[in-house]
Amino acid sequence: MWNLIGIFAWLIVLALLIFVVLNIRGRHLRQLVYRQKKISAGILAIDFAEMIALIAVVVGMLYVSFFTKVDTKSSSNYAITYKYEPLRVETDATGKGYYVKxxxxxxxxxxxxxxxxxxxxxxVSSQYATLSDATMPLNVPRVAMKWNKKDISKYDNKYTRAYVITGQARYKKNFINGLGMNAGKLASEYRVIRVPDRSFIKTDNK
Incomplete structure (x- = not known):
């Protein structure tokens, strides 16, 4: 329902566009046809002001709708949830077990x-995930989200240091996000794949 704000806002922008076009056209017709005078500097100034106002509104709506930056380190505009799932061991042709290939x-x-x-x-691409060797401190790129070290320690014990954390940031349901028609939508996702040590990682370089 919050995203209806954005739909109504775009309808207002469309109505404003039609109004500006018709207003400029009508003003010019009155000056040229009915008054039979040239377009004056004052009329051009009004035209320019209306166009600038229209452009500002359109740019503002485009920015809110498509170019809002996702800051997953901040919770002011995003609700971040975490899911912890145990990894299942696989075996290769030699019988050696691994969790990640x-x-x-x-x-x-x-x-x-x-x-x-x-x-x-x-x-999952390495652009949206990282491998974490449980024998070393958790090291996640700056672009990733905040990670609760207490929860990580808890699940290290629960899942014997072999699990994946999926962090999802969703736009909160508020006026600004509704204006951009993003309320409730997924903004970003990042995964931390936790393994006991590097020996549980199988590499296949091309």
């Missing part, structure tokens, strides 16, 4: 992390 592409420097939770297989 890395498909690496040297040409793009982007890896794909593949893992299994319950009966489902998942793949």
């Amino acid at each position: 890395i498909d690496g592409d040297k040409s793009s420097n982007i890896d794909v992390y593949k893992y299994r939770v319950d009966d489902s297989n998942y793949s």
